[in-house]
Amino acid sequence: MTRLIEVPTQFDDRSFDQFAAAYAQAVDGERLLFDAHAAEWASPYGLVGLLAAGEAAARRGERPLLTAPANPDVVSYWARAGFFREAADLFEVHGKVPKVKVAVESEVLLPVTPVRAAEDVHAVVSTIQQRASAILSSELGLDPKATMGFAMALSESCQNIVEHAGTGGWVAVQAYNWRRKLARRVVVIAVADAGVGFRHSLEPTQAKRFGERWGDAAALEAALIQGVSRFRDPGRGQGLAGIRRYLARWEGKVAIRSGTARIAIVPRWDDDVPLKDGLPAFPGSQVLLIIPEQVSGGAGGPSKQ
Known part of the structure; x- marks a missing residue:
């Protein structure tokens, strides 16, 4: 069974508890799908927190899934910020991720x-x-x-x-x-x-x-x-x-x-x-x-x- 965990559209320290609440409902054995397709912005705190969630999810069960942001500017920024370079080892990433140099x-x-x-x-x-x-x-x-x-x-x-x-x-x-x-x-x-x-x-x-x-x-x-x-x-x-x-x-x-x-x-x-x-x-x-x-x-x- 797959459990959907939505990544907040504005993902930072203030929306992190909303994200953590969805994560906390997961039970062992479930595969987690982190859905960031609607993300509009993420702070450094949001990005590193999402990676931590991915690592913890992988320890609990199957490799988690991640839907990349649909907005081309947002997904490009996440890529330049080095997020996808690290996410590739933790998640099965779905969506179009640009091949840009980490900035x-x-x-x-x-x-x-x-x-x-x-x-x-x-x-x-x-x-x-x-x-x-x-x-x-x-x-x-x-x-x-x-x-x-x-x-x-x-x-x-x-x-x-x-x-x-x-x-x-x-x-x-x-x-x-x-x-x-x-x-x-x-x-x-x-x-x-x-x-x-x-x-x-x-x-x-x-x-x-x-x-x-x-x-x-x-x-x-x-x-x-x-x-x-x-x-x-x-x-x-x-x-x-x-x-x-x-x-x-x-x-x-x-x-x-x-x-x-x-x-x-x-x-x-x-x-x-x-x-x-x-x-x-x-x-x-x-x-x-x-x-x-x-x-x-x-x-x-x-x-x-």
């Missing part, structure tokens, strides 16, 4: 890239560093020194996959105009995996401390707010706390979804909820980092449609 263009700072081991993390950072540096300073108005912190944030968010997921994942980095409230340029880092998730990773060292409160939400709080890790060595597990400090300095946003919970450090330009629990279950973890264009002397912030 390293002004918008796509880093196309969808697999992260399986520490060497991949180093390669990702070295690939993007020079171009990111130019965009952060010229387009976003960040101090040139901020690019070191950007490399750290990118590295730590990818390293999270290597150390905690128990499987591989993907990262994508893009720059675009965010129109949710005020027009601003932003750089967005999205990282997703279909691994064990934060609760399972931290359970051996943290569950007893939290007692009955222990669950996906408590695990995310422990990791992002308290900086705990499954590693007991001094100096480990500061990655997410380091990301939080860096983004706070530049009025950025971090949001992490894992299992049935989502936590966010919400800057003043955004209206997200700091902690959500009881969400549709989705495997692994999905991380979103947003660095906005800096506005001198006032509240600034991005916006997106």
Whole structure:
């Protein structure tokens, strides 16, 4: 039996729960058909999240199916962003996919890239560093020194996959105009995996401390707010706390979804909820980092449609 899972027409962090709810209804043994034919736009978060769903579906049963976007501009963008290069290994893809070169263009700072081991993390950072540096300073108005912190944030968010997921994942980095409230340029880092998730990773060292409160939400709080890790060595597990400090300095946003919970450090330009629990279950973890264009002397912030 095949189960249809619709990919939202505007697929980003805000519509992800709708996608996760459809995915959560699937049962073992069903073949999943991810239908993106009506997709009009997908953020980096949507693209890497769709790959994570494909990997998880393949583990549960038959190789999943994927219907590519029908809109030629949309499917071309997905191809240039590196999505189909990775999707070919996970899905049986139906629809017309253009044979275009994966872009390293002004918008796509880093196309969808697999992260399986520490060497991949180093390669990702070295690939993007020079171009990111130019965009952060010229387009976003960040101090040139901020690019070191950007490399750290990118590295730590990818390293999270290597150390905690128990499987591989993907990262994508893009720059675009965010129109949710005020027009601003932003750089967005999205990282997703279909691994064990934060609760399972931290359970051996943290569950007893939290007692009955222990669950996906408590695990995310422990990791992002308290900086705990499954590693007991001094100096480990500061990655997410380091990301939080860096983004706070530049009025950025971090949001992490894992299992049935989502936590966010919400800057003043955004209206997200700091902690959500009881969400549709989705495997692994999905991380979103947003660095906005800096506005001198006032509240600034991005916006997106």
